[in-house]
Amino acid sequence: MAYENPEGVMIGLEIHIQLNKLKSKMFCGCSTAYHDAEPNTHTCPVCLGLPGALPVLNKEVVRAAIKVGLALKGEIAEETQFHRKNYFYPDLPRGFQITQYDYPIVSNGKVVIEGEDGEHEVKIWRAHMEDDPGRLVHIGSIAKSKGVMINYNRSGIPLIETVTAPDMRSPKEARRFLDKFRNILEYLGVFDGNLEGAMRMDANVSIRGGTRVEIKNISSHKGVEKALLYEIMRQKNVLRRGGEITQETRHFDEARGVTLSMRTKEEAEDYRYFREPDLVSIHVSHLIPEIKATLPELPDAKRARFLEEYGITDMHAKALTSSILLADFYEGVCKKGAEPKTAATWIADVLLGELNYRNLVLASYDGVSLGCINDKEPELGNSFKADDMVELITLFTEGKISDKAAVEVLRTKLDSEEEKTPLQLVKEKGLFKAEAELVVKAVSEAIAENEIAVQDYLGGAEKSLNFLVGQVMKKTKGTADAKTARELLVKELKS
Amino acid sequence: MAAKWMSVAEVKQQILESSAEELTANYLETINKSKINGYITVSDKALEQAKKIDIEGLKGPLAGVPIAIKDNISVKGLPNSCGSKMLKNYIPPFNAHVIEKLLEAGAVILGKTNMDEFAMGSSTESSYFGPTLNPWDLERVPGGSSGGSAAVVAAGEAPFALGSDTGGSVRCPAAFCGVVGLKPTYGAVSRYGAVAYANSLEQIGPLANNVSDIAVLMDVIAGPDARDSTSAPNAKPEYQAALKADIKGLRIGVPKEYFGEGINPGVEKAVWAAIQRCEELGAFWEEVSMPHTKYALASYYIIAMSEASSNLARFDGTRYGFRAEGETWHSLISKTRAEGFGAEVKRRILLGTYALSAGYHDKYYLKALKVRSLVKQDFEKALGKVDVLMAPTMPNPAFKLGERLEDPLSLYLSDVNTVPINLAGVPSLSLPCGFTAGLPVGLQIIGKPFEEPTLLQTAYTFEQNTDYHNKRPPEVV
Numbered sequence: 001m002a003y004e005n006p007e008g009v010m011i012g013l014e015i016h017i018q019l020n021k022l023k024s025k026m027f028c029g030c031s032t033a034y035h036d037a038e039p040n041t042h043t044c045p046v047c048l049g050l051p052g053a054l055p056v057l058n059k060e061v062v063r064a065a066i067k068v069g070l071a072l073k074g075e076i077a078e079e080t081q082f083h084r085k086n087y088f089y090p091d092l093p094r095g096f097q098i099t100q101y102d103y104p105i106v107s108n109g110k111v112v113i114e115g116e117d118g119e120h121e122v123k124i125w126r127a128h129m130e131d132d133p134g135r136l137v138h139i140g141s142i143a144k145s146k147g148v149m150i151n152y153n154r155s156g157i158p159l160i161e162t163v164t165a166p167d168m169r170s171p172k173e174a175r176r177f178l179d180k181f182r183n184i185l186e187y188l189g190v191f192d193g194n195l196e197g198a199m200r201m202d203a204n205v206s207i208r209g210g211t212r213v214e215i216k217n218i219s220s221h222k223g224v225e226k227a228l229l230y231e232i233m234r235q236k237n238v239l240r241r242g243g244e245i246t247q248e249t250r251h252f253d254e255a256r257g258v259t260l261s262m263r264t265k266e267e268a269e270d271y272r273y274f275r276e277p278d279l280v281s282i283h284v285s286h287l288i289p290e291i292k293a294t295l296p297e298l299p300d301a302k303r304a305r306f307l308e309e310y311g312i313t314d315m316h317a318k319a320l321t322s323s324i325l326l327a328d329f330y331e332g333v334c335k336k337g338a339e340p341k342t343a344a345t346w347i348a349d350v351l352l353g354e355l356n357y358r359n360l361v362l363a364s365y366d367g368v369s370l371g372c373i374n375d376k377e378p379e380l381g382n383s384f385k386a387d388d389m390v391e392l393i394t395l396f397t398e399g400k401i402s403d404k405a406a407v408e409v410l411r412t413k414l415d416s417e418e419e420k421t422p423l424q425l426v427k428e429k430g431l432f433k434a435e436a437e438l439v440v441k442a443v444s445e446a447i448a449e450n451e452i453a454v455q456d457y458l459g460g461a462e463k464s465l466n467f468l469v470g471q472v473m474k475k476t477k478g479t480a481d482a483k484t485a486r487e488l489l490v491k492e493l494k495s
Numbered sequence: 496m497a498a499k500w501m502s503v504a505e506v507k508q509q510i511l512e513s514s515a516e517e518l519t520a521n522y523l524e525t526i527n528k529s530k531i532n533g534y535i536t537v538s539d540k541a542l543e544q545a546k547k548i549d550i551e552g553l554k555g556p557l558a559g560v561p562i563a564i565k566d567n568i569s570v571k572g573l574p575n576s577c578g579s580k581m582l583k584n585y586i587p588p589f590n591a592h593v594i595e596k597l598l599e600a601g602a603v604i605l606g607k608t609n610m611d612e613f614a615m616g617s618s619t620e621s622s623y624f625g626p627t628l629n630p631w632d633l634e635r636v637p638g639g640s641s642g643g644s645a646a647v648v649a650a651g652e653a654p655f656a657l658g659s660d661t662g663g664s665v666r667c668p669a670a671f672c673g674v675v676g677l678k679p680t681y682g683a684v685s686r687y688g689a690v691a692y693a694n695s696l697e698q699i700g701p702l703a704n705n706v707s708d709i710a711v712l713m714d715v716i717a718g719p720d721a722r723d724s725t726s727a728p729n730a731k732p733e734y735q736a737a738l739k740a741d742i743k744g745l746r747i748g749v750p751k752e753y754f755g756e757g758i759n760p761g762v763e764k765a766v767w768a769a770i771q772r773c774e775e776l777g778a779f780w781e782e783v784s785m786p787h788t789k790y791a792l793a794s795y796y797i798i799a800m801s802e803a804s805s806n807l808a809r810f811d812g813t814r815y816g817f818r819a820e821g822e823t824w825h826s827l828i829s830k831t832r833a834e835g836f837g838a839e840v841k842r843r844i845l846l847g848t849y850a851l852s853a854g855y856h857d858k859y860y861l862k863a864l865k866v867r868s869l870v871k872q873d874f875e876k877a878l879g880k881v882d883v884l885m886a887p888t889m890p891n892p893a894f895k896l897g898e899r900l901e902d903p904l905s906l907y908l909s910d911v912n913t914v915p916i917n918l919a920g921v922p923s924l925s926l927p928c929g930f931t932a933g934l935p936v937g938l939q940i941i942g943k944p945f946e947e948p949t950l951l952q953t954a955y956t957f958e959q960n961t962d963y964h965n966k967r968p969p970e971v972v
Contacts, residue, residue: 045589049809051582051690052569052591054723086805086851090824095808148824150813272851274860277695277802279724 003116005169008208009232012166013174013224015181016200017191018132019064019158026131026158027055027098034153035195039137047156049093054278057082061158062282064190065105065129066291068160071184071298072124074109078285082129082276087269090150091134099130099161101273105284106162111184112300113176116169122177123165132157135197154197166204166212171228174203178221179322183299187324194363194373203228207235210245215259218252227252231259302327310340319348325365326352332367332386338393346393350407351384354414372414384413392422402481405431433481442475443488457493465489500651500967503708506560515559519545519603522561526605526652531628531637533647535566536574537606545603555601557715562597563653565644566607567614568699569688570594577690578610578622578640581835585816591688592723593657593699593716600715605653608643612837613807614659614692616640617667617909618899621839626896629671630968631934635893638671640664644702645672649968655703655712661693662795663888663913665700666925670888670937673927673966675954676702677709678913680944681920682727684713685720691806693799694725696917705964706926706955710734713947729945737948740959743777746881752788753886753912753939761931766887769928769938769957773885776960778953783881785873788915790866795914796907797850797863804847810835842903867918874919878943883953886912888925888937916941924950927963935966 020032028046045053069076083101109124134152138145162181168174182199185191193199201224204214215231218224230252235245249268250259297305299321306317306327320330330347334340355362355372364371369385396406408431409422426432446468447454457464465486472485501509510518519541526537538544541561548559564570567577569587571594576582590598597604611621619642620626627642629635630650637646641658645668648656658665660678669676677700684699691697701712713734720726749770754763770780812818812831819834821827836844850859877884889909899906916923921944928938938957942950958964 045587048814050587050589050815051575051577051585051809052567052587052688053589054687056722056724084805086808088808088811088828090811090813093809093814095811096805270853272805272848272853272856274801274805274851274856277693277725278691 001117003169005116007232007236008206009169010166010206011168011171011174011228012204013162013164013168013177014202014204015162015164015178016159017162017185017193018195018198019061019160019190020192020195020198021190022058022060022064022158024058024060025156026058026061026129027156030156032157034157037153039149039151040153042153043155047093048152049095049155055098055276057279057282058158061129062105062284063287063291064158064188065127065160066284066287067188067190067295068127068162068185069106069109070288070292070295071188072106072109072111072127072162074106074124074127076284076288077103077105077107079103079281079283080105081281082279083273084276085130086272089133090148091136091152091155093134093152093155097130097133098276098279100128104128111177111180113173113180115173115176120167120169120173122167122173125163125165127160127162130159130161131155132159166206171225171232174228175221175225178224180299182221183322183324187296187298189296194361205231205235206245207232207239209239210235211247213245213247214249215252216249216262219254223252223254226254226257227259230257234259306330310334310344312341312344316344316348319352320344323362325362325370328365328367329370329386329389332365333389333393336386336390338390339397342393342397343389346389346396346406350410351389354410358414360414388413388422395422395426400433401426401431402433405429430477430479433479438476439472439480439485439488442472442480443485443492445475446471446489447492454493500704501654502705503557503560503654503703503711506654507558510553510559515545515548515553515603516542518559519561519605522605522653526647529647529650529652530633531630531646531650531652532625533608533627533643533650533652534563534606535576535578535609535622535624535643538570538573538604540572541603541605548601548603553601555599556711557597558601559603560601561603561605561653563605563608563644563647563656564594565610565641565656565658567610567659567690567692568593568657569690570604570607573604573607575607575690576623577614578612578619578624579836579840580623581810581817581831582690583623583817587688589688591699592685592720594688596716602715608641608647608656608658610643611640611664612840613690613803614640614661614664614697615803615839615843617663617906618894618896619643619646619668620896620900621837623837628896629893631673632893635895635934636671638668638889638893640668641676641702642668642671645669645674645676648672648674648702648704651967655701655708657712657716658700658702659689659692659697660700660917661697662799662917663910664697665702666888666913666923666937666939667910669702669925670927670935670939671893673935673963673968674702674704675706675709675924675926675964676700677713677924677947677950678916678922679713679717679947680727680922681917682725683717683731683922683945683947685718685723685726687720687722691802693802694806695802696795696799706951706958707735707738709924709954710738710951713951727945732945732948734948734951737951738955739952740956741777742773742953742956745773745778745883745953747773747778747780748783748877748881748884749780750783750785750788750877750884750886752785755789755890755911757890757908758887759891759931762887762889762891762936765929765931765936766885766938770885772961773953773957776956780885781881783877783884785870785877785915787866787869787873788911791870791915791918792907792911794863794866794870795910795918796846797859798867798918800843800847801850801860801863802847804844804851807836807840807844839903870915871919874915874921874941878921878941882942882949884941886939886941888912888939892931892934892936912939920944922947922950924954926954926957927966928957928961929963930966935963
């Protein structure tokens with residue numbers, strides 16, 4: 001059934017992503033790996049905007065932008081140019097940002113998301129290249145800080161800004177779009193969303209009878225959803241009280257979960273855009289065929305292939321392709337000999353669940369092990385090897401351990417830094433299922449030693465069987481499979 | 496012994512006879528006695544640099560040859576004030592591309608020359624460091640904005656110099672001071688390290704006492720540079736190879752619009768005499784029309800000021816240069832800019848900001864770009880028929896100090912013959928071609944893109960057959 005969108009919600013997004021997987025900055029040779037560096041050590045005359053220094057475009061940025069454009073099914077401009085966006089801010093060393101204006105490199109793309117009523121298309125108006133400013137650093141809170149320090153390490157990091165049409169009809173759709181968008185970009189290998197500041201979002205939203213309000217600079221997908229939920233509620237209340245929505249820019253206070261007015265349309269800045277005279281036009285048509293040919297498999301295609309190749313359920317395929325790291329890990333596990341369907345269950349259902357429970361996110365996959373990090377305490381994330389997963393699945397499918405035991409091993413692996421294999425852990429914890437003869441022996445003993453319970457059972461008291469099963473488990477120190485023990489008992493007692 | 500008016504060849508001869516150190520010392524002595532205020536900074540490293548060259552042997556085409564550099568071209572370790580209070584104490588941590596090339600060639604940097612603040616002006620009077628005086632008449636301006644560079648060359652305080660030309664800033668002072676100045680084709684010389692006033696218009700250019708030295712300098716500084724995206728990738732020509740005294744068959748176009756209303760009769764007479772001299776030497780001339788010339792000045796000022804308003808935004812007192820104290824960041828930046836910039840710079844920033852503003856952008860900036868294309872077409876058409884164009888560099892000789900300070904518009908109007916060249920990006924050379932009332936007159940020779948050799952050959956031929964380049968200003972020491 002089609003989604004009715006009762007409030008007439010229209011949401012558009014503007015997303016900045018850092019091309020943080022590229023080696024050097026957008027217009028100079030400084031390294032992009034600034035996250036752990038001392039302040040102002042990743043700088044040079046160009047990214048500090050010293051007088052006389054000139055920008056030189058990093059061609060890898062153009063290639064990455066083309067990749068993004070193709071992945072978003074957009075049109076790539078044959079000729080593209082840079083403009084200056086002029087404004088004063090201490091983190092902006094030249095007093096202008098170099099960005100694209102009327103000739104963006106990408107236009108008219110689209111992304112299909114799981115919408116309120118099934119597949120839903122979100123149009124991409126444009127995606128363009130620009131450079132990041134530096135960062136203001138305060139000691140303590142902004143209000144209490146005695147001064148402001150500026151770190152220009154980030155200055156000149158290449159960004160791609162993507163602007164969508166207002167095609168999302170609920171905060172949930174916006175969140176889904178962001179998840180999908182990030183996923184696509186991570187598949188392309190141009191961007192690592194786990195790095196601080198890697199993805200920053202602005203959302204604009206209107207409801208029927210109102211006008212567009214922009215919410216600036218939200219740092220997480222969850223934040224976007226929350227900000228939009230609040231903002232829609234606020235706008236509904238304004239209209240219900242007979243008020244009017246003001247066209248304005250608002251700020252999202254993440255801690256309080258509310259949006260606050262920043263400036264109205266009248267106060268909007270005039271950026272005095274004009275063509276950047278220090279850079280020349282870029283012609284890219286000759287690059288497109290080669291980039292197209294080397295474009296990696298994207299989430300939708302991978303999902304379809306997983307269905308086909310591994311015969312897994314659509315739900316599993318979707319979960320497994322929700323991150324390139326997870327997808328690669330799954331395929332790694334399958335290639336190492338695990339049965340694909342079982343592997344899908346163990347990875348998509350069990351492993352992902354355990355990670356979520358621990359607030360761990362996937363941070364890396366080097367072809368051998370899956371690295372997980374914890375947002376707040378990164379050191380808590382222990383890596384989990386594809387070999388471990390294969391070993392665990394094999395122990396389970398061969399019936400050597402119970403599913404409960406397998407989960408226990410998995411949890412121990414995630415919580416401990418010790419380099420132990422699942423097999424070692426099974427041995428240590430005595431988690432092997434009991435040998436069949438041991439169970440048969442325990443069954444005979446339990447019957448022989450508990451005459452009253454046997455009589456009660458034969459007399460019709462089904463409950464007594466549970467007691468006997470318990471005795472078998474006790475004798476096998478819990479290693480017997482309870483179902484097997486019950487079957488053996490019944491068979492023995494009825495004969 | 497004070498050094499005076501030497502060609503590079505003579506300088507090199509003297510180094511062989513004495514030493515680079517002694518020669519540099521001679522120049523420093525001359526500078527020390529100067530009355531013209533041509534230098535903002537005299538390098539305290541010049542002697543040391545010359546000494547090092549003596550010890551290590553004369554390597555490179557300019558080994559031990561001193562040069563003066565306009566104070567908007569970055570020399571590592573020397574202040575780069577741009578004639579402004581804003582950058583009075585700013586010392587760049589890197590060399591401009593042209594400085595790297597000069598140092599590789601063995602040149603000794605004497606110091607940094609005076610200029611209109613941020614190259615905005617045609618008289619060098621807007622400098623924070625006071626005006627430079629014209630060596631021919633100390634009551635007159637040297638032209639601008641590279642007034643310091645032209646004046647020190649004319650006064651014998653440096654054999655040659657580098658300037659920058661955004662709308663005539665090399666050619667105007669060359670004409671006023673009676674020296675040779677070249678504005679190369681846009682892209683011929685890397686702008687890396689030159690502080691931008693209007694990026695799409697400007698080029699670094701040489702000033703010298705004769706045409707040969709211009710060629711020597713071009714051979715060192717021109718050529719592609721990966722750090723300037725607008726630098727032309729094509730291999731540079733051999734400029735000195737063009738120094739042949741022969742213009743037989745050369746076709747000269749004389750654009751009538753460049754002899755417009757208000758031109759000084761003495762200037763007009765000297766320029767026509769020069770054209771006739773060229774005819775005698777075997778060239779042909781014809782009148783050509785460049786109908787959009789009258790719009791060029793307005794277009795130039797809108798584009799230059801617009802770009803300047805953005806280029807100069809970085810001077811906010813946050814990272815380097817002058818900083819005024821302020822309670823908040825807004826007051827800090829406002830005060831810094833209010834106190835750090837002079838009146839002419841502020842005027843151009845404000846006008847440029849206005850021209851780019853929403854609602855005015857199309858009316859001014861966009862229209863100026865359209866006019867620019869038309870001006871460019873004028874040049875393409877005219878230079879399709881002739882080899883070079885000849886015209887007065889400036890419509891008048893050097894004017895008196897302070898004469899035009901109260902009326903910026905009259906100052907802007909004097910750029911009428913130089914700015915179209917920057918809009919079109921073509922090369923142009925100003926050459927001494929006579930005198931009027933004891934003041935030098937400059938002949939402007941304009942050519943096709945990257946055909947500097949044709950300009951050099953034409954100018955060289957004229958120079959070999961005339962004596963103007965040997966005329967010296969009265970003793971100013």
